Amino acid sequence: MAFIPHTQQDIAAMLATIGVDSIDQLFDEIPEALRAGILTHVPEEMSEMDVLRLMSDRAASDANVSSFIGAGAYEHHIPSAVWDIATRGEFMTAYTPYQAEASQGTLQLIYEFQSMMTQLTGLDVANASLYDGATALAEAILMAARYNKRFAGKKVLLPRNIHPHYLQTVKTIVAHQGIELAEIDFSATTGQIDLACLAQFKPDDVLAVVIAQPNFFGVMEDVDAMTDWAKSHNALVIGVVNPTSLAALKPPGQWGTEGADIAVGEGQPLGVPVASGGPYFGFMCAKQALVRQMPGRIVGRTTDLDGKEGYTLTLQAREQHIRRGKATSNICTNQGLTVTAATIYLSLLGLEGLKRVANDCVVKTHQLVSELTKLPGVELLFNSPYFHECALRLPVDGHVIQQKMQEKCITPGLNLQPYFPEFGNALLLCVTETKTDADLSCYVDAFKACLK
């Protein structure tokens, strides 16, 4: 009876009040034929101690590896205060703040989060989160289509240098709305969106252009030129951005002369552990004009009966619980707790701290890359400036390197081969501020040994 407080007396008294003889009787409306037998795959009850022992043994078997994979999930230092506070029962075990007066903690925090995200992206409005970066991009495309109702025949340009999993997710999610997705290629030398591919599109051919900054290869795009091109073609611009990088890079709201219209991205780098891929959160910011097309919760500031300020969910008429089939999205439960963590993270770091983190990552990545590219056969895949990730051409199979470096408990990066077989042997690596000079030396030594 784990977690069930009922004593035999309680049960007897409750059954008597209800006027039945047994708990079984409460299920008497259920057709007999539907009664299931005992479960077969769920094991016998275990104590908390046994569960912790089992799972700690399993976790330990995955641990103690020095990982240089980024590719959409970034290992950063997470201040101890972040999760100490986020996991306080009052934050962790509350639900969506439907009763605003009893949820001012969560509501004010989300309002602060929205404020921070609009500041970071240079845009006007933000929502309270989407599931992750990939679904946020999908929702942004749906939103662009809602905003530009006459989108039939227009295309959404999806560069092939965004995260391949984002591309796949977008395809799954927007598949049913008659939105045409056009994949556009990147330059094999720069890794940036290939401008030549754009020539085919005339003004009003394009509904929206997606630009990842930095892109999947860590390469920085010429976002100003791309945005201006999009605007000149009457297309919306959707930026896919890494939030850490926003401390160092021009915010989407400032791209080109008019700025991007929507910025989305993966919030994980802001205080959320890499943890097998989730829970993370997707963020979405946009220009004011798009606010009524936004999916997800939005918190607004208002006043109470006494004129005192307070916070509440707002623009709920966009949402499924009010608008049902006509809602801007079906999203209901979002990623509230990771947003809580991110808000605390951003408060602790501030712009200055976040910039230190970003710059440190950039410098350390370049440091490692410059050591590696001294080795025979190791070279940059692209000749463009890159942020904290870099794609390298290798003289040997990336999978083999990975296996060999395993012996030193190092994961050298993501083997690009399965994603972009056209590159041959290639590796995408990422260095964050969590790596020390000693870690980099170990990497280089282990790597050298693999080449022998």
Place this chain on the structure above:
Amino acid sequence: MAFIPHTQQDIAAMLATIGVDSIDQLFDEIPEALRAGILTHVPEEMSEMDVLRLMSDRAASDANVSSFIGAGAYEHHIPSAVWDIATRGEFMTAYTPYQAEASQGTLQLIYEFQSMMTQLTGLDVANASLYDGATALAEAILMAARYNKRFAGKKVLLPRNIHPHYLQTVKTIVAHQGIELAEIDFSATTGQIDLACLAQFKPDDVLAVVIAQPNFFGVMEDVDAMTDWAKSHNALVIGVVNPTSLAALKPPGQWGTEGADIAVGEGQPLGVPVASGGPYFGFMCAKQALVRQMPGRIVGRTTDLDGKEGYTLTLQAREQHIRRGKATSNICTNQGLTVTAATIYLSLLGLEGLKRVANDCVVKTHQLVSELTKLPGVELLFNSPYFHECALRLPVDGHVIQQKMQEKCITPGLNLQPYFPEFGNALLLCVTETKTDADLSCYVDAFKACLK
């Protein structure tokens, strides 16, 4: 400037208000000669990330050992909820509840703790904690002396089968009060207090008798007989008890016909990690008559201006901050947070849960011992019933066994040789509920290999 919020503007404004030019000037009353230079052994500032990395590396080097040492510190399952709640900022970063109205959380919790401890020990009153089990015993002896003012010439009987470190601590602390400590021996066959040693004492020779149940060797004393003997000699009885064992064993308040007068012990088994020896907490319970001689804080229930119930520190006239030189002890800061953990632990376990823990430890210890004593040359050191610790005679040096079992990451127990050289090769081992059958098999296998 870690943790210091002052901006340059703040500093300037504050100095202007004070009317000085520099912070240095605020120290102008300190003689020049006393100004220290720069520190030499404290290193340069490190970031939280670097500190966590450094200390996690160090912690890891001590980890991953399966330990079968008890000897005053016991590894038990600690429910996850215990420290999640105890480390909430409101508990962890408050201080002694001097302002009762702003400390009802801590105060009520201590009141509940006192209630639980009196229930467990079968005594009337409890305090809010002492430093640890050893100092609690020392304080109990001082308390006995205060209670029995004409103690000159009388002895406190300290059996040599209490924890040797307790014995040492007691000697350090009571050294200055003219209290005569008489060490009494234990029987080499039973491990219990040697009744023959008691014959020398006449009624009124003895101030107090200390009885450890179970004693350092895990052996259970005949507490009824000992208590009745003490009472027949007009001596106070001080029980030193393991709180887990109290769920299974007769409480001190029920020993003999009159019961022990004071019970003390180490609170660590109640939800506190073994963690290199502290912070733990000492508990102390006593008969009502002794309450005004108790050291340390005591919380009482009272009412507020509206007649509503509330809690506050009480009987403060016993304490140093009021009574100064005449206080019952110099203790001020105690072990509040571990008491918080213990209170939550006891609530979660209840008597039934604690009894399951106790019994499981007892059974598993006997299980391991029965396997080991099948091996040639391994035998029980004492022929008495034991609780969850057991002293074994070994055919080889305990230190050698320890070193060999290290290769299997097992610490087989405490080598008794340094403490009781008279036993020759001997080991004190403890098995708690945290050990699985597989753990015990590993132990037995590794142990067997050592004997080869």
Place this chain on the structure above:
Amino acid sequence: MTIFDISTTGRRATAQAPLNIANVDDLIPKALQRSQETILPEVSELEVVRHYTRLSQKNFSIDTHFYPLGSCTMKYNPRGAHHAASMPGFKQRHPLAPLVYSQGYLSCIYELQEFIKDVTGMKGVSLTPMAGAQGEFAGVAMIKAYHLSRGDFVRDEIIVPSAAHGTNPATAVMCGFKVKEIPVKSDGDVDLEALKQVVTERTAGIMLTNPSTCGVFERDIETISKMIHKAGGLLYYDGANLNAILGRVKPGDMGFDVMHLNLHKTFATPHGGGGPGSGPVAVGERLLPFLPTPIVGKQHQSEKVTYYWLTEKDIPQSIGRLSAFMGNAGILLRAYAYSLLLGRDGMHEVAEFSTLNANYLLKRLEQAGFKIAYPTRRASHEFLISFSREAKEYKVSAMDVAKRLLDYGFHAPTTYFPLLVPECFLIEPTETESKEIIDAFVEAMINILDEIKSNADIVKKAPHSLPVKRLDDVKAVKELDVRWESGKNS
């Protein structure tokens, strides 16, 4: 006071970032660098800790209050499951880590897939959906893929009861379907006559919860199932209410072809102030080829068991990927731990005791004079009451009562859902609450009923004892203020 209002230029929590700022001028082209400074808060570590600790105290939560929010299953979230999922090895594992550093994680996830098959009576599971609504999306997309794979292109309608949760129709639309709403009868069951009217060759499927959002078990489920299947449609089970029948009735046995589970409800993972949740999908035979990826597979390699990822290569007809990695891994680990803590008997008890609590609370409220929406029915794990009488006689709305309950220290039940019952409360006590707390809740309800009759204003103006009084929702929309700006009042 927001964190921005506390901010002071130049202040910093210095321990939390690299101590020196690295120069990147040579590495990032000037034109791409940020020049405009953001106004992120500049605060000390203590200010952050204090601000958010105090904010947290303004929330009601399971850990502090009875929270009988119908349809949301706000039960105790075991701290042990949280700790189990927070082991360093789990937190540090990169989602794209090589398999050799993934066996611990994958073994848990694989077993959870098996557990879910067991409790749902389904044949295949994908854990990737990140909440119930995404599970619905996956399910309905699979229904679509199924019909298309059979060359069945005309099915463009999804049937949904009027009482359904908003995510159901919203999902159907996202998947490109038209929504056909059908009414619920006065006894809470679906109107079979009305259903017959809408079931056609255009019917792709129906979405149902059972027990329904009316808090009763749909007794005609077998009939409905036959009806839909006969018409060539499929049945989607919205698992939000699975708590009511966990281990007692398997949706697969009721004839459902596909379903989601809300692990943040039934499997007690924390709701986190709005999320994250997790919405695994489970399917019967027919939909196996369409499951979203990735899924965890298990193979025996020379004595050794290893776990690996099944991707689009293995499931070529898959509807595809729903997230960058594989959904809310940490929530899955919590649900796994919860399953182990409960064990098979514990799963059955969830249904038993959540149902016992709901029926007991229903009976007590009925005896106290509250209007029960479906008085002739057993409650499932939740039930509906209506304040239509009070609204008419005393002009007190269900929302007023909800707000007044906050003053009594109880979170309000779900209000105004489902919409078909006017001025309603959907009340779900859950199995982890005690008889005492339910009795205390009844007492508060009785008090409020008295207040409505004697002093309605105290109810209409509630709450009185919370950090803020009744908030102006209309103003929040009309004078939209969704971000802090320097100089704006605070």
Place this chain on the structure above:
Amino acid sequence: MTIFDISTTGRRATAQAPLNIANVDDLIPKALQRSQETILPEVSELEVVRHYTRLSQKNFSIDTHFYPLGSCTMKYNPRGAHHAASMPGFKQRHPLAPLVYSQGYLSCIYELQEFIKDVTGMKGVSLTPMAGAQGEFAGVAMIKAYHLSRGDFVRDEIIVPSAAHGTNPATAVMCGFKVKEIPVKSDGDVDLEALKQVVTERTAGIMLTNPSTCGVFERDIETISKMIHKAGGLLYYDGANLNAILGRVKPGDMGFDVMHLNLHKTFATPHGGGGPGSGPVAVGERLLPFLPTPIVGKQHQSEKVTYYWLTEKDIPQSIGRLSAFMGNAGILLRAYAYSLLLGRDGMHEVAEFSTLNANYLLKRLEQAGFKIAYPTRRASHEFLISFSREAKEYKVSAMDVAKRLLDYGFHAPTTYFPLLVPECFLIEPTETESKEIIDAFVEAMINILDEIKSNADIVKKAPHSLPVKRLDDVKAVKELDVRWESGKNS
């Protein structure tokens, strides 16, 4: 409602103990078994979590409130230090673990010993005392051991200023000394004339804090030091106020022979609602042989550094052991982490900014018309104000003001200590609080002053907004109720 009042016979948090109860009847003699059942609470896991979570919310704490409790140094307790000390390897290490499983822990502790020598200017350190008072005990016991070791048996007096903390005289008595109190002059310094009177050949030593508990730096410390040493006595430094001079003045340089530190004050380890703390002792040359055991040593063994325990065998004249193991290890680890986080410059800044804050607050209160106890002096990191005027004119006591401050959301400063200043507040803002919060505190104080003049009752009956109103301390003593009993009112 206590946890006992929530208890229901037969209820259990079943996940937290072994699932089956083992039979020990054959292993424990019947006569030794427990027969009387205790009345421990019988509650569910949710009930425990909810009860203690809600209880916690009734506390003021650093994490929620400004807490300027003089002499207690309630500064920010870095969460990072807490995490560093909570690493599984540290938490699981048994205190008697073999050295091979101890090098990580011992290396931290060894380095902390070195840091403490550095900041105190002392020659040796033992970290074993578990709080300031136990440090005092160790220190005074060492002074005694020192004299005895020299055959100097007549020294049975310890001199203590009247302003000293209660632990000082209490400790002296515990060590078998008589206490000689000496007065403090109106400028806060020790009365040297009076001191001269009591310094004799019976003087074993003097216990001083500097800055003193009057919140000022004892300017004559060099003179006092010479005077005591000349008489053959030793000087004990009560380190409770070390925060004020950390890294700026080393007690060793002032002539002190022995001291303790309160790591829970100066090194920012959490106060935990009353503890645990840690009170390491540091000594000069003369007292090295008497340090309490154990201490961590370091040796170089063939290239490798190893750490080991120094015990009575190594320090035969040691006063001995003060605890079962080696004191509050976890607190030491936190203090070690704190030292690393601050670094040497940060240590200096502690003194600078705690002093800046105190002097700023003093000046602002002075300007607002509060009576400063030592108006001609610099404040150290704390200072004294007196409400003697208000007590006389308006019958409002310092305690009334303290209680009223709670209503304003500030923890009260220390009241009525030291006793020599009537109706006093000892106010210590600490370096981690901002100018803004100090300004807000001043504003509250000014408001209260206004209230005293206009509406003294609101102050006298304060607090008004806390979970309880003013509590009856007298009743708490007279009708002693120190444990829950079934049937007693609740």
